[in-house]
Every structure is written in C-alpha cells, then in structure tokens.
Amino acid sequence: MAETSLGAKIRKLREKKQYTLEKLADLTSSSKSYIWELENKAPPRPSAEKISKIAEKLGVTVEYLLDDQAIITVGDAADARFYRKYQQMNDKTKAKIRSFVDLWDEDDDG
Amino acid sequence: MAETSLGAKIRKLREKKQYTLEKLADLTSSSKSYIWELENKAPPRPSAEKISKIAEKLGVTVEYLLDDQAIITVGDAADARFYRKYQQMNDKTKAKIRSFVDLWDEDDDG
DNA sequence: TTATTACGTTCAGAACTCTGAACTTTAAGT
DNA sequence: ACTTAAAGTTCAGAGTTCTGAACGTAATAA
Structure with missing residues (x-):
C-alpha cells in the first residue's frame, strides 16, 4: 500500500x-x-x-504533520508545539518542569 | 456576506x-x-x-489561522504563569528547555 | 466448536472543494 | 467622455473528501 509521510506520522503517534x-x-x-x-x-x-x-489530539503541530521535510521549528510554531506537549503531561510532571524552568530562568533569562 | 473568522484573518494579512x-x-x-x-x-x-x-506565505501558523478561540486556552493558573514566563525567555533558552522536555516526555508519556 | 468482543478494512455515494472562464467594478490616462 | 488595465466577483461542474454500514480477522472464553 502506498505509504505516505503523513500517514506514517499519524499511525506512529496514534500507536x-x-x-x-x-x-x-x-x-x-x-x-x-x-x-x-x-x-x-x-x-x-x-x-x-x-x-x-x-x-491537537496527537500533541503535534499541523506543520509537523504536513511538512514532508524534517523541519527546524523556530519561533511561534515551536512554542505552540512545546506548549501543547506540556499541556498533555500529567500534573506531577508539569510541576517538575515548572520548578526546573524556574531555576534556569534565574541564571539565564534576559 | 457571511464573514468568518478565518476569512477576516486571511484578508487582513493579505492586505x-x-x-x-x-x-x-x-x-x-x-x-x-x-x-x-x-x-x-x-x-x-x-x-x-x-x-x-x-x-506560510502570510507569515503565520496554521493554528493561528484556524483556531477560533484565543490561541491557547489555559486550563490552570499555574500553567498560564509558566507559559508566560517561558515566552519571555530568549530563543536559546527556549530551545534548551524544549529539548529537555522532549526527553522527559519519552519516559513519561503513555 | 461456537459465541463474543475488539480492532481493522472496504466501498458506494452524498456533500464538498477548487478551478477556469466569464463577468463587473474601480481607477488612471488621454 | 472613452480606453485600457488591474482588481474583484460569480458560477458550472470535474474531481475529491468523508461518512455509515458492511465485512474480515484474531483473540479469549465457555
């Protein structure tokens, strides 16, 4: 069967x-x-x-699903993807990530 | 004529x-x-x-064009605070955090 | 074996996308 | 006013999406 890039991505994420x-x-x-x-x-x-x-339900961006090439995600799209992923995690993991990022933020953010 | 949210966005960006x-x-x-x-x-x-x-040609994400609601609906106050903080960081830091969270996700997701 | 249940696969056709070509409007030039 | 050109608008219909319902397959249990 013709296996497309889009189809393969959906199946992989679904499984x-x-x-x-x-x-x-x-x-x-x-x-x-x-x-x-x-x-x-x-x-x-x-x-x-x-x-x-x-x-949305698979936790990726539309761009990721559609773009045939591997993409270097920068800017808003990457942020959106990141946040979507974050939202789907469980509360304990979210809390860990937040406290982790708090530390990082102290040193590094400008 | 029926003016949709999507239509209005496309026209505005095009013009x-x-x-x-x-x-x-x-x-x-x-x-x-x-x-x-x-x-x-x-x-x-x-x-x-x-x-x-x-x-792509209008310089926005698919999500921005399609989502009727505000781009991100936040379920939780802590999430909102976290994401605001994240957004204000510089790109290098954001990228570091994202790749970090990707690793975390591998273990934890299910 | 014979249910039963859960998952995947196939397909006819209603409903819809998207185009090409014709048409209308607006604006500028003479 | 008339001409020309550029932008927008309309529409028939070829071609495609997407669904509902039927069917296939494999596993488990009695």
Missing part, C-alpha cells in the same frame, strides 16, 4: 498514545474509516479542520 | 502584505476565485495543503 482508529476518530469528529484512509491511502488531502484536530 | 487575490493565489498554487471564497464565503473548509501554504 504511541495507544489509540485505536475508533478512539482517534471519536476524539477528532471523524470516522474510523477515514482515519484508516489517512494512514494507508495515497495521496490524502484532508481538510484543515480534520488535520488540525488530529494534530 | 497588510499588499497582495492582490491573484498574487496570493499564485504564491499558494490556488485560483484567485478560491482565495476570494475563503475570505468571503461561509463556511470554508479548505484542505490542509491549501491552508498550510497560505499560512
């Missing part, structure tokens, strides 16, 4: 989160058959709305 | 860059009639590919 096709479909107001198509059929051209919800 | 419909269409492999529809007709549901190119 890492242990979501079934149906689970991810529910989270993103999609059908499981469509999620399956995105992962397995070429060439998908999903709507921005779909890919935006999918990116 | 700020002094692009005509045709110019933006050329830059994004679209037709000018379609760019016009995005700006003026409701409800647009453009493909991820289109909106990605448009965001």
